Amino acid sequence: MQVTWVEHAEYDEVMIHPLYRPLLRSGLALGARRWLATLQRQCQSLAILMSSSIPADDSTAAIMPAGRRSMLKLAQRMTENFCAGVCASSAREWSKLGGGVNIGEDVRVMTRQSVADPGEPPGVVLSAATAVWLPVSPQRLFDFLRDEQQRSQWDILSNGGPMQEMAHIAKGQNAGNAVSLLRASVSILALHFHYFRFVLCIKAANANQSSMLILQETCTDASSSLVVYAPVDIPAMHLVMNGGDSAYVALLPSGFAILPDGGSGGLKPQDGSLLTVAFQILVNSQPTAKLTVESVETVNNLISCTVQKIKAALNCEA
Template identity: 65%
Template sequence: MERINEDGYESMSGSGNLDGGLEDEQETLVLEKPAKKLKYHRHTQEQINELETCFKEWPHPDEKQRLDLSRKLNLEPRQVKFWFQNRRTQMKNQLERHENVMLRQENDKLRVENVAIKDAVRNPICNHCGGVAMLGNITIEENQLRVENAQLRDELSRICGLAEKFLGRPVTPLASPIALPRPSSNLELEVAGNGFGGLSSGGTSLPMGPLTRPGMMGVEKPFNSSVFVELAVTAMDELLRLAQADSPIWMTSLDGGKETLNPVEYMRTFSPCIGLKPSGFVTEASRETGIVMINSLALVETLMDGSRWAQMFPCVIAKASTTDVLSSGIGRTRHGALQLMHAEFQVLSPLVPVRQVKFLRFCKQHGEGLWAVVDVSIDTALDGASINSFVNCRRLPSGCVVQDLSNGYTRVTWIEHSEYDESAVHYLYRSLLSSGLGFGALRWLATLQRQCESIAILLSSTVPCEDHSVLTQAGRRSLLQLTNRMRDNFCAGVCASTVRMWNRLHVASLGEDVKVMTRKSMNIPGEPPGVILSAATSVWMPIMHQQLFSFLRDERQRSKWDILSNGGPMQEMIHIPKGQTSSNCVSLLRLNVS
C-alpha cells in the first residue's frame, strides 16, 4: 500500500519509499479512504536531483528548511516532508537488507561446513590407502572438525555482539533452514582467518582481517583491526558515562567552577582501556559544557575531516592528518565512522614541547540531533607493551557530546583526558598544564566558540567594515587570508612543530628558555626565498593577562613597545570585526611618519 499525503497527493518520485513502512511513530500517517479521486504528482528530474542533494547535507530538515525548499522547487511543504520521510525509510530498509544478506552469507558458510562434517562421518576415507575406513579411524578428524566448527560459531556470535555495540541496534544471525548445494569432498577450514570479508553496514566495510602496522626497524607487524573496533566501542562507552556523571567522579573547583576528574573515583569506576600509566607521566582531565553557534551535523563533519579540524582550532592544533579510514560511516552519514589519525597539539610557548598523538577517532549518532565523537590513543593498544620512548603524550578517551538546540545552536560537552611526560615541560608552565588551561576542555571549547562566532560574522553580509577607506568584499577576503597565514607562521615559529623543517641553533650565551631556529623558505606563499630566523622565549610578568592584552592591542600604545614603530604613533586604517567583542578583530595599521 503506497503512502498518500493529507492533500491527496501520491509521491511518485524515483527516490520514494519502495518498501513501505514509516520511520517512527511521530511520522506515522493513517491512511483513510479518500472521499474524492486521488491526485497523482510525479516529481521532475530536477526536483529529485535537488532533493537528493539536500538529503545528503541534512536528512532531517526542520520546518524552515522544508519551507525554503518547497518555495525553491515549487512544491508544497507537505510534499517535501513526505519525500524526506520516504527517502529515510528507503535508506533504512536498504541498510537492513544489506546487513541481513551479510549475516545470511556467514550463516550459509557454517551450514556448508556442517554438511561437510556429516558427509565425512557417513563416508569415512582412509588417509593412507584411500579406501573405506572404519569409524574408529576418523575419531581425531571428526573431533577436529567439530572443534573448528564451534570456534567459527563463537567467532560469528562475537562479531554479531560487536556489531550490535558499534551500530547501536541488535544484530542476530539467521537460523532459518536454507537448501544448500552439496559441497565437494575437499574441505578447507580457515580457523585463523574465518573467511569473514568484513563487517559491512550500508556499503561501508569494516575489515576484520589482519592488518599491518610499522614496527621497530621498519618491520611490519600483523594486527587484527577488530581490536580497533573493540577499543573504539569501549572508549565511546567511557566518554558517554563521563559526560553524564556528576560528583564524586567530577570535582568542581572553587575558582571559576572548572570541573576536574577525581582520579581515585575514576580508577574505581573504569578499567584502563589502553594499559596502565607509564612511569613519569602525570594525568590531566577536565570537562566543560557550552553553547556553540553551529549545528551538530556541520560540527561532526568538521571533526571527522583532518584539515577542517585543524582550521577550526588553529592555535591548538599544529598539524593533523588521517592515516587510515576503517569505516567512513553508514548511509552517507558519519554514524559509525572510524579512522586512524595523527595530530600535534601545541601551547604557544617554546617552553612547552609539542604533543604528538596517534589515536582512533570514532563517531556515532545516539539519537535525533545527538552525536558523540571520541578519541583514544593506540600507542599501547597495539601490543600491550609500555609506551614508546618517542611519544610524550597519550590520549585517554576524550572527545565531545553534541546535541542540537531548537534555535540552530548546539550544546557541546567537551572532555579532555590525557597523560603526558611532565619532565619535558618548563617549571613556569607545569601549573598551567596541570590546571587544564593549556590543553584542557576549557581551551578547546572556548576556541570552538570563538571560531564559530567569527565564521558566522564573516559570512554575514550585513556586518560592515569599520574602515576609513573603501574595502571591497574581495579585498576583505584577501586581508583575512593574509592574517591566517601570519597566524600560522607565528605559531610554527614559536612551537617548532613538524609543519616547518626547523634547525635548532645552540647559542652559548643563551639559556634553555630561549629557542633560536632557522629554516629555508622555498615556494611558500607570502614568503620570499631565503633563510628564516626565529627566536622565541617566555617570561612571567606580575600583571593580569587582560590588562597586558589591552595594552598590546591598543595602537595608541604601540610605540611604547614596538621598536619597528620608531617611536611614532600608529593609525588604524581598517577594522574588521571577527566577534561580538571589540578585541576580536583584524586591523590594518599605518605608521604616521609625520
C-alpha cells in the same frame, strides 16, 4: 543540543618548562574549557569570513566587501603562519640561544629555507622565541599590546613614532577579536632597513605618506590571546583591499601569545601572565646561505629589548 566533552592527557612533567607546570596542573592548558572557548571564537570568526556582507565601520566603509574578505584571509594566513613558526617538531627543533641575554630569558631559535612559496619572501628565515612570566593579568597585557597608541613603548621599529589605525574589521562579539591595518611614520622604514637589512619594494606617493603598513590580527577568548602582526608594502595592500588574491602577498609574521599562569586557575584579576614573544626574520635572501653570528646577535638584541620595554611599560621590571 548538549555536548559532552571528556579530556584525558598524560605528560611527563619533567619535560615541561617550570613556567608552564602550574598551567598544566590547573587543567587550563589541555582541558575542555580551553578547546570550547577556542571553538566558539573560531566559529564567530568563520561566520564573519563566510558572510555575504562583512561588517564595516567608518574606517572600512570605503573598502568593498571583497576587499574586506581578502584582508581577513590574509590575516588568517598570517596568524596560522605565526603559530606554525613558533611550534617545534621533530623536523624543526629549537636550539637554545647562548650568550648575550642578560635579563634571564631562554631565547630559542631555529632556521628554515623559504623556497618557491609565494606567501613568503625567499631566503633563510630565522625564527626566535622566548617566554616570560609577568605579574599582570592576561587581559591587561593583551589590551596593552594590541593598542596602537601604546605600541611605541615596546615596538623597536616604531622608534618612538606614532601609529595610526587605518582600517579595522571586527571578527566576533568580543572587541579584542579584530583585524587592523596600521600606518607607521616614514622614519620606521629607515630603521627597518638598518636593523634587519631587509630588501623591501615599497613606494610612497610623497615624503609625508607612510612607506610601510602593518597588518595586525588580535584574537582572544577565555583561555588565551594572540597579537600577531607583519609589515606589508602599500602596493600589496592596495591589491588586497581591492579584492585581489592575498595568497601572493609575502609576509613574515611576528607577535605575542598570552596565557594565564595557572596559579589560581586563571580566574582572578591579579593572576599573572605567561607571555611568548616570537619573531620571524628574513636574514638572507638566498635560501642556501648560512646563518651568521650577526644575525643571531640581532635577533638576540631584538627579543631582549622588546621584553625589557614591555616590563618597563607595565612597571614589572623588579
